[in-house]
Amino acid sequence: MLGKRYTHVQRLRKIANTLARYGFGYFIDQLGFSTLLSKVAKRDKLRLSPGQRLRLALEELGPTFVKLGQFLSTRPDILPREIINELSRLQDEVSPVSTENIYAVLQEELGQAWEKIFVSFDPQPLAAASIGQVHLASLPGGQRVIVKVRRPRVEQVIQVDLEILHYLARVAQRHTVYGQIYDFVSIAQEFSRALKQELDYTLEGRNADRLRQVLAGEAQVYIPRVYWEYTTSRVLTMEFVEGIKLNNLEELKRRGYNLKRIARYLVQAFYRQILVEGFFHGDPHPGNLAVLPGEKIVFMDFGLMGSLSEEHRKEAIRLVLGLVRRRSQEVIQAMLNLGVIPQDLDFNALRREIDRLRERYLNIPLKNIKLGQAINDLLEVAFRFRIQMPVEFSLLGKTLLSLESLVTQLDPEISLVEMAGPYVKELIHSRYRPRELWRQLEENFWNYLDLAHELPQQVKGALLRLNRGDLTLKLEHRELRIFFRHLEGAVNKLSLSLIFLAFSILMAGLIISAGLGAIPLTGGRLFFRLPVLEIGIGIASVVFIWLLVAILKGGRF
Incomplete structure (x- = not known):
């Protein structure tokens, strides 16, 4: 100690x-x-x-x-x-660990010397980072693989730093x-949770397998295979796929690849991840993406992944659509639903800031709006008003910003906003499918049932506190009279509209009935020859005038 x-x-x-x-x-x-x-x-x-x-x-x-x-x-x-x-x-680039140390980790993790597992193992690393380094190797079956090995004792160093960071926080x-x-x-x-996950290479392997399932319907995407028999928390063995990195545009052009098609395939793959499945690659820089013959895109490095719940996806779409449609209230409501709101938030100032941001996009054609930049602009507004947004949403903004920068190099005319249209429509339609509506109804039913079960006990507790004098009621008065006056006016208008509607229906019914002979205007026998039409009109007129006078006097009736 x-x-x-x-x-x-x-x-x-x-x-x-x-x-x-x-x-x-x-x-x-x-x-x-x-x-x-x-x-x-x-x-x-x-x-x-x-x-x-x-x-x-x-x-x-x-x-x-x-x-x-x-x-x-x-x-x-x-x-x-x-x-x-x-x-x-x-830059997460450091000097490589000695080959002897790497061999020792392989022996410890895989249970035998590397020569008994791999036919070849290149001692010169392809890349060396602060947590691990990557080597090229071959399996007995001839498969070429990359082997990511965690640095010796790095977890102990990180554990000490994390404990200090928690203390400092x-x-x-x-x-x-x-x-x-x-x-x-x-x-x-x-941060501690994210870093500990990055230390566990089995999680990265599971991320790769999950992303493969997510993109199973995208024929132009390839996810390397994980060799689980040679994978542990400190060693990750994956299929080596030799493609042309997206940061090598000259080589892509030299081989005759269609860069515009590659850009569209890439955007479609990310929209499938983000908008449909809610699980996406969080680091789409050119070094993590490559192209195979047939313009098939290869994803690599699955250490940083994002996950969006259905609710977060819905609010993210609402946020961006509200901005591009110039609807400030939609933007504000989505931000409030997503973030943690400070108690002293100035809602009027927030609305003015969103209005200014909205004006920035007012005269920009839809296809020219940068989606990643729009989300980052909204996150900056959140920073100024101390609204803490979910980590996943912040990662989404950075991912879209990187993606937009990348695909613009491939195709300067591409628009992420326009390409999002079909996916957004599908997401909206899926929310109103009978199966989805039934699921929401079922979930809400059980929530309301739980509420009904807990409500009597909560009410009893509140009454006991009230009886003891422990219950404190806090009311904040802010232009309450003005609010109620507006509310009363709105109710009066609604009431007046309903009265007119009811009066019109009643009159139309009586007149139509009379016209069809159901109520004789003269000489017929109905309710002892009473003038039903005239009486109905008279009663309806009196009720209408009484209600109208009551509303004009102040709405109390």
């Missing part, structure tokens, strides 16, 4: 001094850790922007903090754009101004 505490203090000292050296000493002071700072700390980076200094500091602090920066780069609802742009440039929550605005503890928990 003492050794662990010493390790934590030393690491915390390293973090504090690194941040101070890059000009963030004021934050260390706010946290109360100024005693950890060295007496002399160089501040030669202060000429750089805050975003640049933060990026360099995180790179220096190692893999956990690089991953933290990449995680925060998907959150424009909690960081300003200039810092987001810098964090997006974080709790301190920042209590002792900083920003802690009153943002839930640092929840952000730290979300």
Whole structure:
């Protein structure tokens, strides 16, 4: 325990001094850790922007903090754009681990020496990152595979950093101004969960298998196979697919590939993931995508995936459609449904901001609207008003922004907004299919049944508190009289419309009946020769005049 505490203090000292050296000493002071700072700390980076200094500091602090920066780069609802742009440039590239260490991990995880599993194993890695590195190998059956191996002892280093980050988040929550605005503890928990999932390579393998199922109907997409018999939490073995990376446009052109078709296939694949299935690849940069003969697209690297619930998909569509249709109320309502709202939110100011954003898109043709940029603009509004949006929605914005940038290089005329049309219509229609309506009815029925079961107990508890004098009723009066006056006017208009409708139906019925002979105008026998038509008209007229006078007097009748 003492050794662990010493390790934590030393690491915390390293973090504090690194941040101070890059000009963030004021934050260390706010946290109360100024005693950890060295007496002399160089501040030669202060000429750089805050975003640049933060990026360099995180790179220096190692893999956990690089991953933290990449995680925060998907959150424009909690960081300003200039810092987001810098964090997006974080490079997760480090020096490779020695081959002997890699062989030791393979022996430990797969239970035997690599020579008994692989026919060949290239000691020179294809890529080396902070958590693991990738090697090319061959199986006894001749299949070429890539083997991703986690670095030795990296999980211990990350675990220490995560414990320190959780501690810092709790301190920042209590002792900083920003802690009153943002839930640092929840952000730290979300990051910790995401990073621990990235450490487990079996999860990445399951992501690949699930994405293959999601895109089973897309003939122009290929997902590499996972070799589960050679996969553990620290080793991932996948099929090696040799295609042309999408960052090599010159080679694609040289081989005669149709770039416009590739762009459309790619957008269709992502809309299938996002709008139909709600499970999508969260890192579509050109290095993670390749093209096979026949213009088939290969997805690679399944460590970062996004997941959208049906409700989040619905609100995301409502958000974007409200913006492009210039309907501010739809945008605001979707943001409120999606995000965590601060108690002091200024709704009028939020409406004005959304109106200004809407005006920006007013004169832009639909096909020219950048979908990813539109979502990022909305996330920036959320940042200014301290509305915390779901992590999945922030990742969606970054994914669409990357996708749009990529496909625009392939086809400058492509429009993500226009291509979304059929998928949005399908999603809307699916919500009103009989089976879906029945499912919603069934779910709501059980919810209301639970409510009916719990309501008597809740009412009893409220009455007991009221009887003891413990129940406090809080009312906030804001132009209440004006509200009720508008409400009364609306009710009166509705009542008047119903009266006119009823009066018209009654009169039409009497006149039609008389015209058909059901009610004789003269000389017939009906109710002892009473003048039914005249009496009905008279009664209806009196009731109509009475109700009309009551409404004009104030609506109390």
